[in-house]
Amino acid sequence: MEPDHCALISTSINIENAYFGDIILPSVSSIGISLQVVTMGVVSRNWLYVKKFDGEPTNKNFQLIDEELPELQDGEFLAEAEYLSVDPYMRPYMSRFPVGSLMIGGQVAKIVESKNSKFPVGAKIFGQFGWRTHTVCNPEKSQSDKPYLLPDFGTLPASLALGVLGMPGNTAYFGFLELCSPKDGETVVVSGAAGAVGSIVGQIAKLKGCQVIGIAGSDDKCKWLKTLGFDHTINYKTENVLEALKKAAPKGIDCYFDNVGGTITESVMRLMNLYGRISVCGTISNYNSGPITVQDPQRDFVFKQLKMEGFIVSRWRDRWMEGILANLDWIKQGKLQYEETVTSGFDNMPKAFMNMLKGGNTGKAIVKVQ
Numbered sequence: 001m002e003p004d005h006c007a008l009i010s011t012s013i014n015i016e017n018a019y020f021g022d023i024i025l026p027s028v029s030s031i032g033i034s035l036q037v038v039t040m041g042v043v044s045r046n047w048l049y050v051k052k053f054d055g056e057p058t059n060k061n062f063q064l065i066d067e068e069l070p071e072l073q074d075g076e077f078l079a080e081a082e083y084l085s086v087d088p089y090m091r092p093y094m095s096r097f098p099v100g101s102l103m104i105g106g107q108v109a110k111i112v113e114s115k116n117s118k119f120p121v122g123a124k125i126f127g128q129f130g131w132r133t134h135t136v137c138n139p140e141k142s143q144s145d146k147p148y149l150l151p152d153f154g155t156l157p158a159s160l161a162l163g164v165l166g167m168p169g170n171t172a173y174f175g176f177l178e179l180c181s182p183k184d185g186e187t188v189v190v191s192g193a194a195g196a197v198g199s200i201v202g203q204i205a206k207l208k209g210c211q212v213i214g215i216a217g218s219d220d221k222c223k224w225l226k227t228l229g230f231d232h233t234i235n236y237k238t239e240n241v242l243e244a245l246k247k248a249a250p251k252g253i254d255c256y257f258d259n260v261g262g263t264i265t266e267s268v269m270r271l272m273n274l275y276g277r278i279s280v281c282g283t284i285s286n287y288n289s290g291p292i293t294v295q296d297p298q299r300d301f302v303f304k305q306l307k308m309e310g311f312i313v314s315r316w317r318d319r320w321m322e323g324i325l326a327n328l329d330w331i332k333q334g335k336l337q338y339e340e341t342v343t344s345g346f347d348n349m350p351k352a353f354m355n356m357l358k359g360g361n362t363g364k365a366i367v368k369v370q
Helices: 090-094 158-162 167-180 198-207 219-227 241-248 262-269 298-303 313-332 346-357
Strands: 043-049 062-068 077-085 107-114 124-127 134-137 187-191 211-216 232-235 253-258 272-280 307-310 340-344 364-368
Touching: 043 134, 043 346, 062 346, 077 124, 077 158, 077 346, 107 158, 124 158, 158 340, 158 364, 167 198, 167 253, 167 272, 167 313, 187 198, 187 262, 198 211, 198 253, 198 313, 211 219, 211 241, 219 232, 232 241, 241 262, 253 262, 262 272, 340 346, 346 364
Parallel strands: 187 211, 187 253, 211 232, 253 272, 272 307, 340 364
Antiparallel strands: 043 062, 077 107, 077 134, 077 364, 107 124
8 A cells, every 4th residue: 555645754654544434554665754855945844643542632642743745746736724524423433543643634725826727826715634733745646535726605614614515415415315315295304413514404404394302411502503494402411312202203214314323313313204214424432432232123123124324524535516516505695504613723623523522512613624
């Protein structure tokens, strides 16, 4: 496996398949310290994963280092991060990487120097570059998950390329529409509904004529979901989810978009209708702990003839811009709203990550570098 030419120059590992959790672990031969002499003088600040996660992440799991970058070669560009993403998938997938690895993740960056005519100076791009402030990249030598120029967002902020106009938005768009196939008048339940993905799923479900129930972790989040058009909301921390669902969905549930797993999903499964469809996006309820024992759902699958499918959004990589442009059009029409929880300062990447895993964000959690 050859090293990815957009990955770390030093203390590097191959993260070419880390795109949105679609990870194949790097071979041992792809991990190492580069002894290349550098003369450019540009220094990237990088967050490394230096201690295996055990329960909730802490500051001890991360280390901030400096890395001096080499001069650009033909076909390369230098990108400076402006916004970085923190996402739930990073927690389980980083556990598969060896300590000393660069933290994975996407970022919106500005090209500040270039020897590649397709990526001119000043252009804004999305790149799966990890938690680093500067990246030297040759996109032609990237084996997969190539960086791309952002489409014209008009007056909308470029940071949306990390949220509704990026991976989370496409996760909602494809994961819900392709797997749940919602029909007008059906009842849809979304867990993790106030997050970057769930909040978009619920709004798309409303656009398709569905009744939508959102499950979230605070009264404030539930109030926000109502402003997005959710018909009913449930605060799982203060309400009995099963009993609340029975009241909100007296005729049962047709579609379930699952971000959390665990006991919440167990409650939803008990109320699924005949031929119900379940799209499994994540299991964030047990990312910081072990799996939770729940009631065996097999009887419901057989007698209700349910369909349940997990997915990783990179499945639709060849249709990527379709999802972004569809969500962009809905935003411009005033039919799709978004929210960002912004943490300022690259030094606060671990803080933003840990806060997000505890549900401290509403909408998309991002870090603004400066």
